[in-house]
Amino acid sequence: MSWMPMTGGEGMASSYFLGGLYVLAGLVFGGLCAQKAVQKGLSAVGWFFAGLFLLAPSYAVLVLCRCGQAQSLDKTRPPLACAGCGTLHHPSARRCSGCGAELEPAAPSEVDHAR
Ligand SMILES: [Zn+2]
Numbered sequence: 001m002s003w004m005p006m007t008g009g010e011g012m013a014s015s016y017f018l019g020g021l022y023v024l025a026g027l028v029f030g031g032l033c034a035q036k037a038v039q040k041g042l043s044a045v046g047w048f049f050a051g052l053f054l055l056a057p058s059y060a061v062l063v064l065c066r067c068g069q070a071q072s073l074d075k076t077r078p079p080l081a082c083a084g085c086g087t088l089h090h091p092s093a094r095r096c097s098g099c100g101a102e103l104e105p106a107a108p109s110e111v112d113h114a115r
Helices: 008-040 044-054 057-062 110-114
Strands: none
Touching: 008 044, 008 057, 044 057
16 A cells, blocks of 8 residues: 555645646636737637636736737827816827817827828
8 A cells, every 4th residue: 555655645735736826827817818818909718728828928928019009009098188288189189179289199190190
């Protein structure tokens, strides 16, 4: 009856514990990756499994890589408030619609795209 060492019980318990932690972390990073992927217009299911198995590295790749950001730049930029009067306007606006002050466009306008 030596198929299991005396300390096996303890080792089994800690390996189950680590396995549980791994699964838990996988679900957390899978969820984070899926959410980030949706924001970037990528496959949520594919990135969920990437986060599930690879944990933090896949999430870091998703956060750091710029894939999908260029196309959604205009849509995801929040409206900017005028420094003078606080009116909200499109980030590519060159002039405040509230007080007429000159603005520094935070994003290239559609006109610049066409050029
Ligand atoms: Zn203004």
